[in-house]
Amino acid sequence: MACVSAASVTFRALSKPSLKSNETSSLKIVSLGYRRNGFPSLRSSRFRVSCAAKPETVDKVCEIVRKQLALPAEAELTPESKFSAIGADSLDTVEIVMALEEEFGISVEEESSQNITTVQEAADMIEKLVQKKPEA
Template sequence: MTKEEVLNKICDMVAEQFSVDRDKVNGNLNFQNDLDADSIDFVEFVLALENEFGAEISDEAAENIQTINEAADFVVSHSDNK
């Protein structure tokens, strides 16, 4: 998958999981600051990413993912769907 395809899929997932209008979701959104994701919300989202893309995301790696773009970059570089 291309980064654009991954980013679009992640934006769809964010819109659904965080109940945000899809038109307002973009790669620059910060999970904590813009989406008000608490730690449980974020862990659930990381698990959804792992299931969707086949990318194993360690706790340490997850701590470094703050934006949707960073999530897409991680998935592209660590996914089974390269």
């Protein structure tokens, strides 16, 4: 079953401007519409509930990110640090995920790795995967 939703926005003047007889109005009605499927960035995000990762997991993720991006020790990394804001491109992000997999003995699905944009998201994902990991 397909479901399509659409929204539109219309701007209209509330009052007419007074014009002299030889002037024309540049005021026009503007309509903007989009179909939800037309703009992927406007799709509603999923509701997600997750608990925060352990501080030691966040610290380890920061350590790995710092090493992978060759960041100086004084560079500030917080759980809210976005990989893109600290200079990571898509290849760097892949390398960070691979280092996290190796360090924590987990396997991250490609789809999940594409959703990791911050240190906190990486740490939360690690906690979730470590909990699911069968005991050896």
